[in-house]
Structure formats: C-alpha cells, structure tokens
Amino acid sequence: MNKQPTLAFIGAGNMARAIIGGLIDNGYPAEQIWATEPTTAKLTDLAIQGVKTSDNNSEAVASADIVVLSVKPQILKSVCDEIVDAVQTQQPLIVSIAAGIMSPTIDHWLGTSNAIVRCMPNTPALVQTGASGLYANTFVSDEQRQQAEEILAAIGIALWVDEESQLDAVTAVSGSGPAYYFLMMESMIEAGKKLGLSEEVATQLTLQTALGAAKMASSSDVDPGELRRRVTSPNGTTEQAIKRFIDGGLPELVDTALKACNDRSVELAKELGQ
Structure with a gap:
C-alpha cells in the first residue's frame, strides 16, 4: 500500500x-x-x-x-x-x-x-x-x-x-462456493473408492486434480467451457462422464442451488438488520 x-x-x-x-x-x-x-x-x-x-x-x-x-x-x-x-x-x-x-x-x-x-x-x-x-x-x-x-x-x-x-x-458464487467444491470432492473420492481405489489414493488424486484444474483455469486465456471441450475427446472416456453430468441436469441443479443460496442471503440480511 x-x-x-x-x-x-x-x-x-x-x-x-x-x-x-x-x-x-x-x-x-x-x-x-x-x-x-x-x-x-x-x-x-x-x-x-x-x-x-x-x-x-x-x-x-x-x-x-x-x-x-x-x-x-x-x-x-x-x-x-x-x-x-x-x-x-x-x-x-x-x-x-x-x-x-x-x-x-x-x-x-x-x-x-x-x-x-x-x-x-x-x-x-x-x-x-x-x-x-x-x-x-x-x-x-x-x-x-x-x-x-x-x-x-x-x-x-x-x-x-x-x-x-x-x-x-457474491455469497452464492464465492462466499458459499468452497462448500460446493468440497461436496464434489467428497463425491469423487467415494466414487473412486467404489471403483477399487484406496481412500488415500482416491483422495490424493481428487484433491490434486481439483488444484490442477483451478490453476489451469485461472492461468488460461480461454474460459472453463473451452478448456472442458479441449479435454473431451469425441467418443472418449471423458465424454461419457460429461454426458452423464449434463443428462443428469447438473447445470440446472447448480443454477437452482445458487439461487437458493442468494435468496437465503437476502432473507438473512432482513432478519439481522432488524
């Protein structure tokens, strides 16, 4: 300063x-x-x-x-x-x-x-x-x-x-955002274990992948959507997972979840300001 x-x-x-x-x-x-x-x-x-x-x-x-x-x-x-x-x-x-x-x-x-x-x-x-x-x-x-x-x-x-x-x-996107990523990490770790990985291996792979993806996205000159497309080969393994996320309504679910967070933030402001 x-x-x-x-x-x-x-x-x-x-x-x-x-x-x-x-x-x-x-x-x-x-x-x-x-x-x-x-x-x-x-x-x-x-x-x-x-x-x-x-x-x-x-x-x-x-x-x-x-x-x-x-x-x-x-x-x-x-x-x-x-x-x-x-x-x-x-x-x-x-x-x-x-x-x-x-x-x-x-x-x-x-x-x-x-x-x-x-x-x-x-x-x-x-x-x-x-x-x-x-x-x-x-x-x-x-x-x-x-x-x-x-x-x-x-x-x-x-x-x-x-x-x-x-x-x-801001509360909906970044204030509460870390918890969303923690939930995704939890889910990936559990899925990895069901696929036969040990908890330690599944955890380390998940956390390092999250760290790496965030670093790539924050340092890239293209948006996350383009980065996703670049690593999603047609008829490849990644495409199969991405299709399941989209068909399962992940984008709409995220939208609904963030709106619920935003609305609760508005409610809390009214309650706390009384």
Missing part, C-alpha cells in the same frame, strides 16, 4: 487473523495494526508479531484510520453501540466483513454519514487464496476504495460490485 493507515480489527477471529497475517506477510507494519478481543489472552500470538492488542474496542477505534468490523453479525449492533462515539470523533473508513448486515443499517448504528465498505470474503482466505466481493457506499472516497481493496487483496482477489444487493450473488 502506498500509505500505511492505522487499522483496527474489532474482533480477531479466523478471518481477521487471516487478513492481518496476509498484510504482515506483504510488508505492512504490524505496529500500525490494532486487534481487539474481550479476552486479550486470545491475542497473545498477534502481540508477539507486534500487533497492538486491547480488550477495549473504543480505544482501538480512537487510533484508527480504518476500522474493520470482524465480529459475528449477531453481536455487531452491540459493538457499534459501544464504538459509535469514537467513530463519530475519528471518522474512519468502516470495512465490514460481517455477513448479512447492510451498509445503511451499519451507518445508522454508527451515527450516519459514515464511509462504509462491505465485503464478502470466503474461507480460502485462510490460506491467502480467497475471493472477496466489495461494495462501497457513497461516502467512500477513491482513496478509501483503494485502501479497502488492498487490505482484502492481502488474502486473495478483491472485486467490486456496483450494487449492494449483488453481494448476495
């Missing part, structure tokens, strides 16, 4: 730790980062790295240029109630990774007219291969957009959406 603003992570769970770790690995000065938890004993490892730690959320916010709200959605309101005065005094950029809570709701809880970026990361962020969708409200400056993007880029890719409602689609 060109500038090194002071960051305050309110809540230091797995995702916050992943972002902090990614930032430090990329050269961000640990002394410019605060992390808070009700019990500071949970922050010992971060303190050893040079991160400033506290059990006082307002203390951290009072020193911050950027506040990352990384607590569970169910307690976000109470956290906002606690830090609202410090936020109104400091006027930091607010970055929320709390799923489901809309930016107008966060803005209301924090006293209105706050620069807020909502983001939806996913669990591969824990190994710095995450995919995050970001949305900025109208109070966020161009510089703050860049700062938010660079923070999330420490754990993978960070892509902007134009409408906050599109974060529900």
Whole structure:
C-alpha cells in the first residue's frame, strides 16, 4: 500500500487473523495494526508479531484510520453501540466483513454519514487464496476504495460490485462456493473408492486434480467451457462422464442451488438488520 493507515480489527477471529497475517506477510507494519478481543489472552500470538492488542474496542477505534468490523453479525449492533462515539470523533473508513448486515443499517448504528465498505470474503482466505466481493457506499472516497481493496487483496482477489444487493450473488458464487467444491470432492473420492481405489489414493488424486484444474483455469486465456471441450475427446472416456453430468441436469441443479443460496442471503440480511 502506498500509505500505511492505522487499522483496527474489532474482533480477531479466523478471518481477521487471516487478513492481518496476509498484510504482515506483504510488508505492512504490524505496529500500525490494532486487534481487539474481550479476552486479550486470545491475542497473545498477534502481540508477539507486534500487533497492538486491547480488550477495549473504543480505544482501538480512537487510533484508527480504518476500522474493520470482524465480529459475528449477531453481536455487531452491540459493538457499534459501544464504538459509535469514537467513530463519530475519528471518522474512519468502516470495512465490514460481517455477513448479512447492510451498509445503511451499519451507518445508522454508527451515527450516519459514515464511509462504509462491505465485503464478502470466503474461507480460502485462510490460506491467502480467497475471493472477496466489495461494495462501497457513497461516502467512500477513491482513496478509501483503494485502501479497502488492498487490505482484502492481502488474502486473495478483491472485486467490486456496483450494487449492494449483488453481494448476495457474491455469497452464492464465492462466499458459499468452497462448500460446493468440497461436496464434489467428497463425491469423487467415494466414487473412486467404489471403483477399487484406496481412500488415500482416491483422495490424493481428487484433491490434486481439483488444484490442477483451478490453476489451469485461472492461468488460461480461454474460459472453463473451452478448456472442458479441449479435454473431451469425441467418443472418449471423458465424454461419457460429461454426458452423464449434463443428462443428469447438473447445470440446472447448480443454477437452482445458487439461487437458493442468494435468496437465503437476502432473507438473512432482513432478519439481522432488524
């Protein structure tokens, strides 16, 4: 990052730790980062790295240029109630990774007219291969957009959406997406075992194949559909499997599944914002 603003992570769970770790690995000065938890004993490892730690959320916010709200959605309101005065005094950029809570709701809880970026990361962020969708409200400056993007880029890719409602689609595609691939891996491992492979061999082959396919797709100059066609020889073995997937309705099933995820994300936003 060109500038090194002071960051305050309110809540230091797995995702916050992943972002902090990614930032430090990329050269961000640990002394410019605060992390808070009700019990500071949970922050010992971060303190050893040079991160400033506290059990006082307002203390951290009072020193911050950027506040990352990384607590569970169910307690976000109470956290906002606690830090609202410090936020109104400091006027930091607010970055929320709390799923489901809309930016107008966060803005209301924090006293209105706050620069807020909502983001939806996913669990591969824990190994710095995450995919995050970001949305900025109208109070966020161009510089703050860049700062938010660079923070999330420490754990993978960070892509902007134009409408906050599109974060529900981000949830359906990438937020929940890792679980879809895990299910596919489970199914392939079980099928491999039924075909006579040991569990260890079936597992290693499945996981390495998933890794290889993802690397090929992400580095290729053609889309996944074309890659599939290139490895599907007419009347060959791959074609037989692909035909079974298509005849079984896999494309339609994926569409239905992602829509169900999107719709539930919309419902949760309404429930959590009450």
